[in-house]
Structure formats: structure tokens, C-alpha cells
Amino acid sequence: MSSHARASATLAGLALAVLVAGCADPVADRVSLVSATQPPASPPQPSATLLPPRPSHMTSLGPVRHPFPLATSLTEPMATGAPLPTTGRPRFFVSARTPLVHFPGNSKTGAFTPVPPAVHDAETGAFIANIPLPPGISSSWQLVAAARDNRTFAIAGWTEPKNPEIRFFLVRLGEDGRPGKPVAVTQADPDDLRVVYDLALSADGTRLAYATPLIGGGAKISVLDVATGRRRDWKTMTHPMLSSLSWAPDGRSLAYVLGHRAIASLDLARLAADPDGTTYQIIKNATGATPIESLAHTPDGSALIYASGHTIERVPVTGGPVQVLARPELPHNASLSLRFNVDGTGEHLLYVHEWRAYQVGLADGVVTSVPITVDERPGEGDSPRAAW
Numbered sequence: 492m493s494s495h496a497r498a499s500a501t502l503a504g505l506a507l508a509v510l511v512a513g514c515a516d517p518v519a520d521r522v523s524l525v526s527a528t529q530p531p532a533s534p535p536q537p538s539a540t541l542l543p544p545r546p547s548h549m550t551s552l553g554p555v556r557h558p559f560p561l562a563t564s565l566t567e568p569m570a571t572g573a574p575l576p577t578t579g580r581p582r583f584f585v586s587a588r589t590p591l592v593h594f595p596g597n598s599k600t601g602a603f604t605p606v607p608p609a610v611h612d613a614e615t616g617a618f619i620a621n622i623p624l625p626p627g628i629s630s631s632w633q634l635v636a637a638a639r640d641n642r643t644f645a646i647a648g649w650t651e652p653k654n655p656e657i658r659f660f661l662v663r664l665g666e667d668g669r670p671g672k673p674v675a676v677t678q679a680d681p682d683d684l685r686v687v688y689d690l691a692l693s694a695d696g697t698r699l700a701y702a703t704p705l706i707g708g709g710a711k712i713s714v715l716d717v718a719t720g721r722r723r724d725w726k727t728m729t730h731p732m733l734s735s736l737s738w739a740p741d742g743r744s745l746a747y748v749l750g751h752r753a754i755a756s757l758d759l760a761r762l763a764a765d766p767d768g769t770t771y772q773i774i775k776n777a778t779g780a781t782p783i784e785s786l787a788h789t790p791d792g793s794a795l796i797y798a799s800g801h802t803i804e805r806v807p808v809t810g811g812p813v814q815v816l817a818r819p820e821l822p823h824n825a826s827l828s829l830r831f832n833v834d835g836t837g838e839h840l841l842y843v844h845e846w847r848a849y850q851v852g853l854a855d856g857v858v859t860s861v862p863i864t865v866d867e868r869p870g871e872g873d874s875p876r877a878a879w
Contacts, residue, residue, distance in 0.1 A: 694740050
């Protein structure tokens with residue numbers, strides 16, 4: 492078996508273990524559905540961001556429990572500041588990938604090579620600069636989120652292989668695309684960050700939302716104040732995977748995907764007032780076996796753009812008729828789902844496949860692509876993820 496295949500098999504095994512551990516008794520969930528039926532069941536398709544295992548702190552004679560209580564130190568999870576201004580068509584995008592893994596000789600132990608996130612010219616894909624990493628972070632990780640201004644980015648970083656964790660930091664680009672000094676987001680409450688499904692930056696740049704599994708069953712969404720590190724958590728015990736987070740432009744709600752099977756919305760005003768009684772609203776269920784991936788609010792907050800398989804669609808946040816925006820043709824070896832990012836204008840969509848950045852005009856459906864170039868180990872490892 493090749494080194495790349497062994498690395499992929501290792502991550503796939505970790506994903507399966509996480510999802511099996513996440514199964515829980517639905518009766519235990521305090522969260523109710525609003526204005527819709529339960530999303531149809533189907534085997535989840537793992538897309539988690541995973542770290543190499545470390546010695547477990549979960550060993551006990553009783554039931555397995557998540558090691559940390561839900562955080563409540565952030566009293567105001569909404570992000571209602573003035574939105575960062577849009578700047579027209581994106582000029583830059585940021586790519587992030589996981590550390591490279593190789594297996595020396597016949598070793599079964601992987602050796603990790605750190606790689607930095609990078610800034611690229613949106614028109615050509617050309618490399619502009621590596622993004623510096625804050626102290627304590629040795630490599631980028633495969634999660635990046637952008638604010639509406641195409642200058643402010645939240646990035647996930649990886650600590651080190653022996654005791655790995657995912658940490659978050661912010662960076663702002665200058666008008667020439669050169670990154671400024673990274674700002675680490677230091678959490679005030681402990682959290683288990685070895686598996687992170689997704690992250691999203693609010694329109695005003697003050698809140699970072701991320702989704703993780705709960706050890707022992709279920710999953711949670713966390714809202715983090717990037718300035719104070721205070722956090723507010725919300726959990727569901729009926730779904731082991733929450734992904735594709737998107738902030739409403741007014742910062743009062745979060746949309747997300749339940750296990751690739753339904754689009755839902757979480758009311759953050761109610762989360763602040765009554766965490767235990769907070770409910771979510773199902774906006775749209777998946778059609779047949781076609782997975783749902785990625786979400787982005789339209790600039791006015793009235794609708795959500797998402798991918799149903801490889802078809803890009805739009806649905807009102809109140810539910811209702813679906814509008815098809817584009818049907819990009821992906822290669823036969825592409826994933827069954829499409830992970831994308833939409834810019835602040837709501838007019839340009841970006842996705843990555845095999846070291847090419849594909850750009851879709853949502854007004855006309857035209858697809859163009861450019862190669863993604865980096866200066867450190869180009870083309871090695873899995874394709875990066877990107878945001879603009």
C-alpha cells in the first residue's frame with residue numbers, strides 16, 4: 492500500500508470511529524424540531540477535519556462522557572456589529588491544507604511535515620505569500636473561513652504530532668494581498684479540539700462559530716468571541732455531525748447542515764436567553780440520497796445557497812421553492828458532494844479540486860478555473876481548501 496493510501500486509510504478509520512462513537516439515544520435530546528419533519532436518515536458521509544490520535548483521557552468504568560462541560564461564559568452569542576464592507580469582486584483567496592504525512596521505509600508510523608496557509612491572486616491562482624503562524628501553531632489545518640471584505644480570514648492551525656490540537660487564529664490582508672501579523676484566538680473555556688467539522692466567521696468579524704462532535708454521543712456548535720475568548724455552546728444528542736456553518740448577515744442566527752441530510756437554522760437570540768430550551772428549524776431536507784454540502788447566506792439574508800450533490804441551488808431561509816443556480820461538471824473522481832465558499836457580494840462561488848480553484852459566476856453559471864500554486868511542497872498531499 493502506498494504512503495498516500497495509508498494516510499487516507501488512517502483518516503478514514505478515524506472518521507468512522509468518531510461517527511460510531513457519536514451515536515446516541517435520540518430520546519435523550521432536549522432539542523425539538525420546528526416547522527418541519529425529521530430529516531431522512533441515511534449513512535453519514537464523513538468529512539470531518541481529523542487529527543492523529545493521542546492517549547485517551549476517556550477511559551473509565553462507566554459511560555463515556557465528553558471531558559468538558561458546555562461553555563456559557565459568552566452571554567451574547569449574536570454578532571450584531573457593523574458588517575465588514577464588501578470590496579467588489581474578490582481579489583484574493585486563502586488556501587489551507589493539512590500537514591503532509593509520509594511513512595519512511597516500511598514504518599507504520601507516519602511522519603508529519605508542517606505546511607503554511609497561503610494567499611493567492613484570485614484571477615490567476617498565483618502564490619502571493621505564506622501566512623505566518625502564531626506561537627504554538629506549527630502548521631495550517633484544512634479549515635479556513637472568510638469575512639465579507641475579502642481581507643479578514645479565520646484559519647485553523649495544528650499544534651504538533653505528539654499532543655495534537657486544532658487552534659484558531661485571524662489574519663488580515665493588506666491591499667497588496669500581503670498578510671499582517673496573525674492574531675491567535677485564545678479560548679477562555681477548555682474544549683476538546685481534535686476533531687472540527689467546520690468553522691465560520693461572522694459578517695462583523697467579532698464571532699467565530701465552529702462545530703465538533705461530543706465524545707459519548709451527539710455534536711455541538713460553539714460561538715466564540717474572538718477578542719475575549721469567551722464561548723457559548725449548543726448541543727444536539729440526535730445528530731453526530733453538524734457542518735457547513737453560515738452566519739446570517741445580521742449575526743442573529745446560524746445555518747448549518749445536519750449529517751448531509753438537512754439544512755437547519757439556530758436562533759442565537761434564544762440561545763442566549765434559554766440554552767437548554769433552544770430549538771432549531773429545518774429549512775430543507777435532502778432529496779433522495781443526494782448529499783447536501785456547504786451553505787452561504789445571500790447578502791440580504793433572505794436565502795441560502797447550497798450544493799445538492801454537484802448542483803448549486805438556492806432556497807429561502809423560510810423554506811419554499813428551490814432555484815437552481817449552476818450545474819458545474821466535476822471530474823468522475825470528484826467527491827459526491829461539493830464544498831464551496833461564496834464571496835461577500837454573493838455573486839462568485841469558489842471550490843477546489845485537485846489543486847485547481849474553480850470559480851462559478853452565480854448570475855450566469857459560467858465556470859472558470861486556475862491552478863493553485865504554492866512555494867512549499869507544491870502539489871503534495873491532498874488538495875487544499877480555500878475561501879475568499
